[in-house]
Amino acid sequence: MGHPTSLFLTTPDPNLRCAICLDIFSHPVSLLSCSHTFCSDCLATCVNATTKKNPPCCPECRVLIEDDPHKVRVIESTIQNLVVRCKNAYLDEDCNSEDYCPQECGWTGPLSEWSLHAARECAVEIVQCVCGYNCPRGQMGGHVGSKECVERAVDKRVAPVQKELEAAKQREEGYKSTIEKLVSERDDLQSRVQDELDQNRMLTEQNTWLRHTKDSAKKASLNKIQRLKREKKELMSQLAVMEGRVKNNGVDRSGNGSGKKRRRSASKDGRIRAVSNGHELEVHAIVG
Numbered sequence: 001m002g003h004p005t006s007l008f009l010t011t012p013d014p015n016l017r018c019a020i021c022l023d024i025f026s027h028p029v030s031l032l033s034c035s036h037t038f039c040s041d042c043l044a045t046c047v048n049a050t051t052k053k054n055p056p057c058c059p060e061c062r063v064l065i066e067d068d069p070h071k072v073r074v075i076e077s078t079i080q081n082l083v084v085r086c087k088n089a090y091l092d093e094d095c096n097s098e099d100y101c102p103q104e105c106g107w108t109g110p111l112s113e114w115s116l117h118a119a120r121e122c123a124v125e126i127v128q129c130v131c132g133y134n135c136p137r138g139q140m141g142g143h144v145g146s147k148e149c150v151e152r153a154v155d156k157r158v159a160p161v162q163k164e165l166e167a168a169k170q171r172e173e174g175y176k177s178t179i180e181k182l183v184s185e186r187d188d189l190q191s192r193v194q195d196e197l198d199q200n201r202m203l204t205e206q207n208t209w210l211r212h213t214k215d216s217a218k219k220a221s222l223n224k225i226q227r228l229k230r231e232k233k234e235l236m237s238q239l240a241v242m243e244g245r246v247k248n249n250g251v252d253r254s255g256n257g258s259g260k261k262r263r264r265s266a267s268k269d270g271r272i273r274a275v276s277n278g279h280e281l282e283v284h285a286i287v288g
C-alpha cells in the first residue's frame, strides 16, 4: 500500500500515484512490457490473485506480464525527498486511551526521515514503558522509575507467577481428588478379592468334609457287607447241618439220641427255627 496523500505538506505530482491503491507509490516497481508503475505490494497482490486461466497482466492496460517488474529508483528517491508531516500531526478525535491525551506534533521533514522521527524523536508518539504503561515519549521521563512504574513492573512480573501458582493449586486439587478416587477404588477391590478368597476357602473346607464323610460311610458300608457275608456263610453251614438232621429225624427219635439238647423247635407248619450268633434263621424243612 502506498503513502496517503494527506501525509505530504503539498499535494504530490499525480504521476506518483499508484493506479491500484490510489496513494503515493511505496517501493515503486515498473513493468517491462508497458512501463506502467505500481507499489511493489499492490502489484504483487494482483499477480498472486491470477490463475492459469487468467494469467497475470498489467492492472492498468491488461498487457500480459512476462518478466519480473523492476524497481524504479528515480521515482523512489523523488518520493523519499518529498516533505511530509509527522504521523501525529493530526489529533485522533476518536482516541479513548486511559493513559494519555493525544497531542499534535508540528514536525515536518523528508519522507526518508519520517519513520525514524516517529520511532526515536517524536515527543507525542505513544510509547510503552517496560512496566506496560503507555504514554507520549515526552512524558515518559517523569514516569520511568516512579512509584507507579515500580508497582506496575512488580505486578507485571508477579501476576504471571501468581497465575501460574493458582493454576498449580488447581492442578494439585485435581491430583488429590484423583488419588482419593484411586485409593477408594483400590480399597473396594481389595475387599472384593478378600470376600472371594473367604468364599473359596469355605468351599474347599466343605469339599474336604464331604470327601471325609463319603470315605468313612464307604468304609462302614464295606465293613458291614463283610460282616454280613461272614454271618451268611456261617448260617448256611448251620443250615446244611440242620437239613442233615431233619432227614435223619427218624433215627434221632428211636431213642438213641446223644442227650445233647439243641436249641431248635419245629412249629406246626413244619418250619424249623435255628438261632445262631443272636440271628434267627427260619428255614422250611421238608418233614417226611
Ligand SMILES: [Zn+2]
Pocket: 001, 002, 018, 019, 020, 021, 022, 023, 025, 026, 038, 039, 042
Ligand atoms: Zn499502490
Ligand SMILES: [Zn+2]
Pocket: 031, 034, 035, 036, 058, 059, 060, 061, 062, 063
Ligand atoms: Zn500497463
Ligand SMILES: [Zn+2]
Pocket: 086, 087, 088, 105, 106, 107, 117, 118, 121, 122, 123, 124, 125
Ligand atoms: Zn512527531
Ligand SMILES: [Zn+2]
Pocket: 129, 130, 131, 132, 133, 143, 144, 145, 148, 149, 150, 152
Ligand atoms: Zn513504567
